[in-house]
Amino acid sequence: MKTNTVKLGVNIDHVATLRQARRDVDPDPVAAAGVCRQAGADMIVCHLRQDRRHIQDADLFKLCDLKGETHLELSTAPEMVALALKARPDSVCLVPESPREITTQGGINLKTQAKAVGRAVERLKKADIEVSLFIDPEAGSVRLSKSLGADLVELCTSAYAEAPGKNRRAAELERLELAGYLADEMGLGIHAGHALNYHNVRPVARIPRLGALNIGFAIVARSVFVGLKTAVLEMKLLLS
Numbered sequence: 001m002k003t004n005t006v007k008l009g010v011n012i013d014h015v016a017t018l019r020q021a022r023r024d025v026d027p028d029p030v031a032a033a034g035v036c037r038q039a040g041a042d043m044i045v046c047h048l049r050q051d052r053r054h055i056q057d058a059d060l061f062k063l064c065d066l067k068g069e070t071h072l073e074l075s076t077a078p079e080m081v082a083l084a085l086k087a088r089p090d091s092v093c094l095v096p097e098s099p100r101e102i103t104t105q106g107g108i109n110l111k112t113q114a115k116a117v118g119r120a121v122e123r124l125k126k127a128d129i130e131v132s133l134f135i136d137p138e139a140g141s142v143r144l145s146k147s148l149g150a151d152l153v154e155l156c157t158s159a160y161a162e163a164p165g166k167n168r169r170a171a172e173l174e175r176l177e178l179a180g181y182l183a184d185e186m187g188l189g190i191h192a193g194h195a196l197n198y199h200n201v202r203p204v205a206r207i208p209r210l211g212a213l214n215i216g217f218a219i220v221a222r223s224v225f226v227g228l229k230t231a232v233l234e235m236k237l238l239l240s
């Protein structure tokens with residue numbers, strides 16, 4: 001019988017988006033993290049953005065104090081890295097961030113951002129925090145991730161999820177598989193995520209040696225109809 005080895009990281013940012021719509025206390029992303037864990041989430045993921053549009057500093061500190069794995073998505077800005085060093089999540093994924101984007105726009109450009117990424121990786125690793133880099137599924141980015149000292153890569157699945165038509169989608173899946181293969185050969189752990197949902201997740205979950213999938217929007221959106229526990233359970237089932 002096949003055992004489920006792909007971990008599910010549930011990104012709870014959009015629970016906080018809803019709370020911030022009224023600057024209220026509910027729905028509380030920290031309480032949501034507990035529900036997600038009970039339903040089988042292996043990691044709780046959040047993105048502390050520089051504009052603080054959803055997750056707030058206090059949320060991050062509380063999430064890092066909970067039992068279980070907390071994974072933080074973060075820009076390379078030195079003040080953001082300093083916050084991560086204080087909050088001490090188990091792992092950090094460095095992501096590109098620009099002020100008016102609706103969501104993260106693809107992987108980090110490691111050619112133009114090498115210095116900033118290298119500095120952030122060094123500071124985080126010195127503090128024993130595992131570091132992942134959010135990259136597009138390209139050989140060059142995988143190699144640069146290794147040379148910049150990352151432990152893991154998170155392969156951006158947006159191009160796969162947004163591919164028009166079966167053929168393009170199959171080609172994007174192959175790019176993910178090849179990048180995953182190279183990352184594994186180079187001794188990097190492999191995560192993947194962004195824009196995954198209940199309809200497109202299964203082929204990605206079968207990528208060899210994939211360690212975890214990080215999924216947020218689709219789960220929180222589904223929770224409006226079925227509740228958070230069921231939304232997480234349904235996603236877990238698709239990964240098994």
Ligand code: PXP
Binds near residue numbers: 216
């Ligand atoms: N992985 C990374 C690096 C992200 O920035 C995000 C969005 O915060 C996700 C995964 C989750 O994306 P989605 O909300 O589309 O599932």
